Each structure stands twice: as C-alpha cells, then as structure tokens.
Amino acid sequence: MDKAYDPHAIEQRWYAFWEDNGHFAPSGEGAPYCIMIPPPNVTGSLHMGHGFNNTVMDTLIRYHRMKGDNTLWQPGTDHAGIATQMVVERQLAAQGKSRHDLGREKFIERVWEWKAESGGNITRQLRRLGSSLDWSRERFTMDEGLSEAVKEVFVRLHEEGLIYRGKRLVNWDPVLHTAVSDLEVISEEEQGYMWHFRYPLSDGSGHLVVATTRPETMLGDTAVAVNPEDERYKHLIGQTLTLPLVGREIPIIADDYVDPEFGTGCVKITPAHDFNDYQIGLRHNLPMINVFTVDAKINDNGPEKYRGLDRYEARDEIVHDLRELELLEKIDDHKLMVPRGDRTGSVIEPYLTDQWFVDLTRERLEDGRPGGKAAITDPALDAVRSGKIKFVPGNWENTYYHWLGNIQDWCISRQIWWGHRIPAWYDEAGNVYVGRSEVEVRERHGLGFDVTLTQDSDVLDTWFSSALWPFSTLGWPEQTDALKAFYPTSVLVTGFDIIFFWVARMIMMGLKFMDDVPFREVYIHGLVRDAHGQKMSKSKGNVLDPIDLIDGIDLESLVAKRTTGLMQPEMAKKIEKATRKEFPEGIPAFGTDALRFTFASLASTGRDINFDLGRIEGYRNFCNKLWNAARYVLMNTEGKDCGQQGGEMELSLADRWIRSRFARAAQEVNDAIQGYRFDLAAQAIYEFTWNEYCDWYLELSKPVLTSEAASEAQKRGTRHTLVQVLESLLRLAHPIMPYITEEIWQRVGPLAGKEGATLMRQPFPEAHGADAAAEAEMQWVMDLIVGVRKIRSGMNIAPGKPLPIILDGYSAEDQARLERNRPFIRFLARTESIEWLAAGTEAPESATALVGAMKVLVPMAGLIDKEAELARLGKEIDKLKKELERGTAKLANPAFTDKAPAAVVEKERARVAEMQSALGKFEEQLERIRRL
C-alpha cells in the first residue's frame, strides 16, 4: 500500500467493479427495503444538495443491503419541462432563433437531442458519489412506460370528475407564455406606490377615490366595492361610476371583503386581473374583462390609445393621463408583495385562460362515500395523522397539514412544448374528449374519421409525472413483481423545499391509485449552505461543486467557473476577489469518501448545514488515518499466522478491551443510522477509529508483536484481534465511506477469514461482546500512562527519554494490574523502571500523578524543575478545590440528599471522597516540594 491515501487510485475502479458485477441489484432475499431517488433534472448537473441527499440515501441503502434486506435504490431522471425547455430555447436564442422558428415538432426533436447529449452527465456524477443505484432499472419521466402511467392517471381522474377543464384565473408568466401553479410563484416584498384615483359618479354628483398598486388594470375595472356597513358610502351602493379613460359605467357594489379602515375604503374591482377581485366578480356576477395579451401588453379590450403598450408603459401613460384629467388624487409610497415566476423572475400576471385542473377542494363526489371530504386531499391528510407516514423530524407534519388543509385546485396544464401532451382531443365544434389515445377516443365516442380531432396543445406540469414516480417507475399500471415487492417504499429522503411540490402530491396520487402510501417515512433534511450560512448561488459566487471537492480544482479554473455566465457581470470582480481570498491555493482533491463523511457528520436533523472546508479537510485526514492504520495492520499480519487456522491464542487486556470498545461503537452506529442520525454515526466511527483503535490499540499491539518475551499464542491473539477489529470496522464504516473501506477490505478480509467478492455484500456488524472488566482495567492502564505523560509534558522532558517510576499507596489490585500489563506501560509511558515503594520507606522527591488512590511518582533527581512542578501541582489543586467546593455544598444541602435519587447522591459522595483524597495527596506533595 502507498504511504498516503490517494482516493483517485481507487474510487472509479471499485465503482465499475460493483456496477459491472450487478452488486447494486436487489438480492431477492430478505425484507424489502426501497428508496426512490428524487429524480434530478435529466440535463442538469450535480450540486451540493444532490451530494448531501444522495449520501444520505446511499448510506441507508448500503446499510440495509448489508443488514440482509432485499434492497432497491431506484434511479431515474426528470424531464423538468420548463427548465429544460428554457435551456434549449436559450441555445436557440444564441443562434438568433426562437422555438417558433423551428415549430413544435422540430423543437421537441432538439430537446431530445440535448437530452441525448447531456443526459448522461448527472448520472455519471451520481456514480462518482458512489451511489449504489440499480442502474439496470433506470427510468426517465418521459419513457414510454412512465408516459403510459401519466395518461392512465389523467384519464382515470378525468373519468371520476377529479380533473376538469375550465376558464379560471391562473398565474400567468408573460415571458414563458404559460400558466404556472401557485407553488411556482415566489412573492417578495418590493417598494412600490399606491395611486389614488378619482372615479366620477355617473350622475355628476361627485366622485369616489380608489387606491391601487396597479393603475394599468383599471382598464378592466367592472365595479367599485365598498363595505356594506360603511356609513360614508352606504347611500351610494347601487349607483354607477364612469370609469375614466374608458367611459364604461360600472356599479358601486357592497362586499364584506372591503376593509373600511384600509385606504379610502373603496376598492376598484378588476375580476380578470386580480384573485380577490375575481372572487368578488363571481359573487356579484360582474363582467370579466381581460385587458392583456399573453405578453402582458394591453389588448383590444383597452382603449385604442393604450393598445400594444407593455403593462408598465401603459401604467405610466394612464397615470399621466389621469393626472391631466385631474383625477389623480395622490401617490403614496407603498411596500407590496410582488409575485414573480420562479424560473423567469418576471412579474406574474393573474390571467383568465382555459386550463386543466386537478380538483383538490371539491366536497366528496356522489359515488357513494359520505360527504364532506375532499376526495384526494383528505386521505393524504389522514395517512400522516394516523401515522402511516411519519415525517422525520416530526415538526414538518404541521407544515404538511397546514398546506394541504388550505390547498387550491392544482393547475396542471402548461402552454409549453416539452412534456407529456394532455390526452384530450377537440372536434371542430370545440367539444373535448379525453382518452388514452385518439383511437380510443374515436371508439368510445363513436367519432368517425370524418370528424377532425385535434389534440390539446398543452403539456402537463412536470410535477404531475413526478407525483406518480413511486409506482410508475415500478411498472404501474402493470402489476409487476417489482411493484408488489417494493411498494410502498421505505423512506423518502428529500429537502423541505419540495414537500409541497412533490412529497404531498406523491402521497395523494399513491393513495388514490395504489390504495396505499408511497413511503412509510419521510426524512426531511436542510439546505446545504456555504461556510457562513449563506445560500449558495451563482450570483453570490459562493457555489461549491461536489465534483470539485472530490477531484480538486486549481484557483484559476475555480475563478473562471464562478465568474462566467453571470446574470450580473459587474459582480465578477467582487466574486473573483473573494474566491482568491478564500481559496488561495484552489481546492485540493479530498475524494468521495471524505466528502460523504463530511455530509454525514453535518447531517444533524432539522437544520440547514453550513459546509465548512475545514471539516472536509479533517475528514480527508481521517481517511488517511484509516489508510495508515490498515497499512500498519497489514505489515504486521500479512504472511503471518493470524490464527485463522486455529492454533493456541491468548488475548491480552488490550485485545479484550478493543473488542469491547468496538461492540459499543457498533451499537452506537446501528442506533444512529436507524434514527437517521448520520452525524452521530459518523462521530462514533471517527472516535472509535482514531481515539481508540489508532491512538491506543495499535500502540498497545506493538510491545506484544515486537517483544521476544511474548509467546506465539499472545502474538497470534494480537494479530487476530488487529485484523478482526479492522475488518469489522471496515464493515461498520462502509455505508458512509464505501471506497476506501472496500479497497482495504479486499486485503484485510481474507486475513480475517472472510470470503466474498465485495465488502458491500458482507453483513453489517452487530454489537456484542462488551467486556466491562477489560474496560475498567484498561482505564487504569491508560490513567497511569497519561499520568506519566502529563508529568513529562509539564516538566518539558523529551518524549523519548525513559523515566524511572515509583508507585506508592497502592492496593493489591494495583499490584496485580501492573504485573499483568507491565509491557504496555513500559512501552507507552516510556518507563525506565517501575518500582513499588516499600512499606515504611520515604519516597524520593518526585513529581506526582494519581491513578485512583495510587500515587505515580517520577523522581526529580536531575529531571524535574521545582518551580514547574509547583505550578503544575498548584493548577491541579485549584481545579480540584473548585470542583470539591461544588460537590460538598451539594451534599451539605439536605434538600439534595433527601430528594435526589439515591444513586445520584451516592455517585456524588464517591466523587467528593475521591476528590478529597486526591486533593490531600496533591497538597502533601506540594508541601514536600516547596520544602526542598
């Protein structure tokens, strides 16, 4: 083995080995365990969120596979309708073309070409992460099979009346020319104005003042509303106003919606361009006048003068014209929530169009079930309430309830080209027919070929197909074996940001079509942010690419990557400066295992994770530590008798101790993974490996293996333990760090008597064999060694210089322990000699440490600086005194001794007694040295 750990030398080799040999496929034995990957955008590339998310999933999958479950991790990608279409449109735009220049068919061909070209990117990157996905089952949301499922669901929902088409006010993106769902609209507070306009009464007797943040919509006003109780306006209800600039007579209506306290108490009503006004329009039967084109320009329903003007140009003109007419009362500054499309950032316009919806609000249908329940959302709510689906952490359940309880119908049609075509056809009279195909439609409705049918030009919301993912990927509507075996899946691992987009919808669709939940648990993790808690974004220039962390990247490439293609090129300088400052040497290659270990160690539940480069560097070092520990083990065991073929074997205290400690670590890791506490699992592995196996056990093995005095049985026992514990440790760490563990295991496994092609199919370690006696005695040995080391360090004595040790105040047990473990102590404490102070003899002047009640003395002759030892003792004494004071006060308090549990009181007593004894000894020692 090389002296230093080099991830590149091993990672890709092992991944290919696993994949080529089918090790990712379900074993077909054991309890089913299944995770569906949240399908990434097919033409996308891996970001830190994916890295984290997939590390968690792969850890779970590898753990369960090793536990013997029939484990499937289902891979696949999403066609990501709008996102992908926009990428290809941008490519076209670079050639000066639009999608309309190509036409629908050619354009879609282009998108497929783009998918073919870049579609392998993200799956390659997922492989780099070590993700043990069963690629033989990879799916794509626009595969034939999945498309069938989409059609089937659409048709069935439509047949039940749960999908309908209608003219409704929807969120319209004037750049994309499509409707989007509520979720795709991000509202943010922006500074704007409140314009106050006078609307004259038709009879000329005065005017009302209305306030608006959107003057241009006044062209579509069809009423002004006041509160029915408002004494100021009560008498005007039923009269009409003349809408300025337009000349239309519009009524003054009464509606509770109006808050008399706000603004003027008069609200202009534009039913076609505002969601509240739309509801009022419905209640009062008002005309709905759409004044915008699809680009949000004034259409032919507006006065001639404004037609063709962009909404904001029209706004300026209208305000100007009203001012000229002296109808502008005032303009106030006003903060308002501005809705923007999450893809385009353009201001979303409420817009009246024909769209398809999934009915999520209707009271229960007439098909026999009791009334008062929403057909789709209620079962989805019940599934979580009843505990059939559990959220981890549980507080997300409230978010889920709140959202589903207040949900609106889901607009599922999109006026774009890339996606699942809506399976609906129109005849020339505009009648609509829904079916799985045109042929089926003609058959079912008796439409001959003399009738021309045209398919609906819209496509479905991407999330419609994603909602079916847990069963469509397994073959539904076919009742496949995979579907029977793996549905419901075990757990969904995802970020909170798509609970609504995806999680809730999968639950609704799964219950509707599979009659069972899609997953039993939902593990919700946080966002990956930069080291200072800032969201990573291109525009901030603080994005880290997981592949760069694995492979490393030089500074110039990193700067180039961060500063090209910026929306605001003026930021480039600042970003470059910050990047050069933060990564003066670029980013070194940390390797996949270090990256995964970092994600795991940061994965505490319920909070975002701040990705600190210091952490990954530390864990890269940890990989190196494990690597070198393995090197040491192999040096001492390969080609030697490790007891695999029998032979007498004697286990030392150290051997028994490390086995016991391993059992505890295994217990912790098992518990942690089962509780989704990957941070605790990582910590347990780290601490066991470094602080116990390496720092103590490997050192303790040296005196046994190198000593001529040690018997063959003892050496065999130690070699056996070295190898066995390392082999078990590799299995324990494998789910988090698959590559390095596999690489080492291939050489260590056989020495431990293991057979098998790969570590990933070996059993996960169970916790057994804790040995309290060995741990207690080992603690004694360690205290003794540390005591000597502290004296050494405090006295500035070279680590290599052998020291004579005298033990005083010892018990018979101390004597026995020392005799059993002399070689360990001699080696690790670097002692020249260890002697018992004979009864009645005076100890020489010494530096002191305590092991329980026993004094460890290092004679001062020529070694020890009096002042330094006084200072050292003084510090120990101060520390003890402070602690002792607290303890004695506690025990002196009758409230404590009466009310606290006996065990707690007893423990405190023992602690105080021990501290008192230690304090006495240190003080006595201090006096002796002072007298020198």
Add this chain to the structure above:
RNA sequence: GGGUGCUUAGCUCAGCUGGGAGAGCGUCGCCCUUACAAGGCGAGGGUCGGGGGUUCAAGUCCCUCAGCACCCACCA
C-alpha cells in the same frame, strides 16, 4: 398577519428522555518515536443570547424579551 427553526470555545457544530460543559478546525508548547507531519504527546479557551420561573438540581422544561434565518397568507 400567522407558523417554524436557530442563538453553546476564535470558526463550523454535537449535547438524546434535566444530575460532573464536548468534537473538528484554528491557537500555544514539546516531538520527524520504523502505520500516519494529512502525524504523535500535552495545554489554553465557554457566567451555554438577555431576563424571569419550575426543580434538591436547568445548556436541557415553562414564560418573556432581543437578534438571525426560513415557510405560509388575497388586504386594494
């Protein structure tokens, strides 16, 4: 306007059902001891955001205030 989460060592974070404040990185000192200098040994560093309460005992439970972050919501 509702809701959630966070505030612990210089930095990034653990601390589970209340009972002697922890890790990594960074800092300081001594060491190239033949697994590892991406290392070894040792050290320093925190009135656990402020205030109040419950309790024998509070980082941990309750109330309150402050700051930060996020989610939801139709106030023109």
